[in-house]
Amino acid sequence: MDYGALLAAFAREGPQGPATRQHRLYACLRWAILGGRIAEGARLPSTRTLADELDMARNSVLYAYEHLTAEGFLVGSRHGTLVAHLGLTHGKTSNAHEAVPPPTPRLARRAIALQGEQDDANRPLPLWPGTPALDEFPLTAWRRCMERAWRQTDARQLNYAPVQGHLPLREAIAQYLRVSRGVRCAAEQVFITDGSQGGLELCARALADAGDTAWIENPGYPGARAAFQAADLRLVPIAVDSEGLAPRAEDWRATPPRLIYITPSHQYPLGAMMSLERRLALIRQARETGAWLIEDDYDSEFRSDGVPLSAVQWLDAHAPVVYVGTFSKTLFPALRLGFTVVPTAVAPALLGAIAAAGMRGRLAEQAALADFIESGQFTLHLRRMRQLYARRREALQAALARHLQGVVTVSGGAGGMHLSVRLEAPVTDVAVSRAARAQGLGLRPLSPFCLPGTGSAHYNGFVLGYAGMPVEQADELVRRMSRVIAQVSGDVTAGRP
Template identity: 40%
Template sequence: MKTANRALSGVLLTLLEQNSGQPGALSLRVYRAIRSAILDATLQVGDRLPSTRTLAADLAISRSTAEAAYAQLEDEGYLRRGVGSGSFVSAGPPRRKDRGQRQLPGHLAFSKRGAQIAETGSCIDARAARAFSAGMPALESFPVNTWQKLTARHARQDAAAWMMYGDPQGLPALREAIAQYLSLSRGVDCDAGQVIILTSSQQALGLVAMMMLDGGDPVWMEDPGYRGAQAAFAGAGAKIVPVPVDAEGMRVDAALRMQPRARLAYVTPSHQYPLGMSLSLPRRLQLLAWARQAGAWIVEDDYDSEFHYDSRPLSAIHGLDRHERVLYVGTFSKVMFPGLRIAYLVVPGSMAPAFVTARTQADGHTSPFLQAVLADFMQEGHFMAHVRRMRELYRARRDIFMEEVERHLGGMLEPQPAQGGLQAACLLADQRLSDKRLAGMAADAGIELPLLSRLYLGEEKKNGFVMGYSALTPAQIREGAKTLARAWQTTRYTGRG
């Protein structure tokens, strides 16, 4: 009999994350993950599974959840269990008929880049708003009636204009509206010819990786930082250089010591993801000087710059750039609604045609109809009015969130300054505690806690959570904090993870 290797827990954890949006209890998701591992032959007949105690610790779930999953697998014949002897796989995947052609193992079927992309993983967004999923806008406060009127207007107009293929660079009216907005609100010096309309910021990052990186090129990334950017650049074969951050943002001096010849630097300067600080002006100038001297590029991801609550945010790095070394990424997913699927990339004018050509190899164009509706929404003043309303709403919810965390979880969590954005990073007051274990306890109580530790790339990690508040009503925030406090009550007093 064989023993399942320790990598099994990592495989199951990945499967659990991929299925996080599926309905059902946590025990059902664990059952499905183990069954999938059996059916795809990751686990084979005779393999011994970890004990329910070990599995619960590795996956940060309760032992009762692991026990329920094992019991269902045993009932269906996938496992056999014996007192004192352990749990073993008793049934494998169904046999396929031999058609005379040998199937290559999956990892040999991909190119090197394809295998790298599969190994790097992806960034999966939350599918529903609940305490305390991160990055979700308050959809109930979106001006749906105004949007529907604009949609109806365009539906009545020339249908052929939006039923045909669209401009791969984007609707000129929308590009003009975005360029004007960026100039007035973010200090970005650009015109409509530099704006490329895309379906997501992730697509923008993938396009940058395709056009600007070769295999092995070093890329500076904030540590901790956005996993979607890591996936895009690592998937292109780049060498990720995790650069620490402090109260002033990315430590450019440390980056220069670590890898001065980097090809590209990825930053979230207005509101660092996930810790929340802004990149200071001296650091911005230092970053621009490095890019100019090294012939390198800066990717500025301005993902939620509309939402700053306590002071006016610094203008974008792009506005300080006099040598065209900055590629600027923005999205409407947070400020409008995720289902809109419209984002944009601002590039130097001379590079725009090449980027548009590359874009046509991905998906051709973004929906002309939705672009036309969004262009009117911006040009008629609805967009800025919506931003102002949401800024006030999110500021109030941020304040309530901070108060409730202090009231109910003050002994466990230390919220970091949240001057803007849709979520706040909360460190565990006792870094000896396992955030994975605590997140598992929270999940059993119906609370979602995205792990901060998973956003670190280097050796040094901090345990905590990235907790969203923007999509939650005050009542939901208060109830979520109380529920979480009850779920952690034992850990609070034992002081052990």
């Protein structure tokens, strides 16, 4: 065999290889054996002969042969160095570009069901919801907390973190929740999670069995839907009204739930606040049916229209409520830290279940966050963001009124980080969103927040994030939004017979 030609073929067709000649020879021979270019049982030239043929140092050839032998591609015998019998099957052609690739095993059905619209998290577009004002985050103060955390870390703390989370952080969170949200909790009830999504996944797997029924708001948070689907729960969409989740007596009879997911302080995505009467009724009915209420309190810190009601969990000391929160909205998403507060009675069993499932880490970030809260930086940052978001929300509402009066109807303006708008034009939100994305504008469509086949056409609109939108940009962004809607509406009209 012409090994010089083989190296040339590898350079044209093979994978990108390392720069050194000995590594390239090793990669070339491995590629040739796997592809059937060098047959099983074939005898390779001696290292001296191949070194002469390729005009390279014999040590380079020795390196390639030794590594291939260690990996099992080559075997030594009294007849020389042979290609091992690996049981490989090859097509009729050895050309990698002409060979038909083997079929790829399919994804699990649950993974296929979970596929949805990408959030462009790494490239957030203007008006796309869910991202706080990252340029306003006090990085200098956070760096100081991180530096202190690492200075105080010793070798023992480089091991896995406590399963329930760093105790000083759990104590800081418990104290904060008692004061700001009226949550009844002690540090022993707090579990540190990977954001609110980690808390929802914990609830789905620890509080329900596969096949159990989970009620979700419709329209509602896609992350909750994904967590419950991944746990093989049966999803039942429950309509929402001006007071949030609105189950009927028929729903309780026909599909009694094991889990009930609610966003009572600021329904996501429509923005309703659940009334006290509705909250008390849910607690009573959940207790009667043996259900858990999962209270996701994702952005209540940013309510500016009056004082928000205390958490549902606060209303009854023995309420079957699990309270879920996150720092992704209040601080920054990359932190990936959240918390779940569970009733005292189930905390020990839940701790045991988590310990059996896997270990925890990221102790330094947890220690830094505890410092950030205890030093008062967290409260100061929330106060600044509450005021900033109020100004940005007002600017967006004013711009929508100026440029899209009669085209959209706005709701959810009491606080938080987003507005919900209903589209009155004769076009679909998905079509407008697609056109807007092509022009660098992030209009997240509202209809996909509904479970498929459950009346999503009734919710034709957008969820507009304003947290990262400077006030001075509001007018121009809404002008662009208006032009996109007009363009898509014109295209639809032009296409009619």
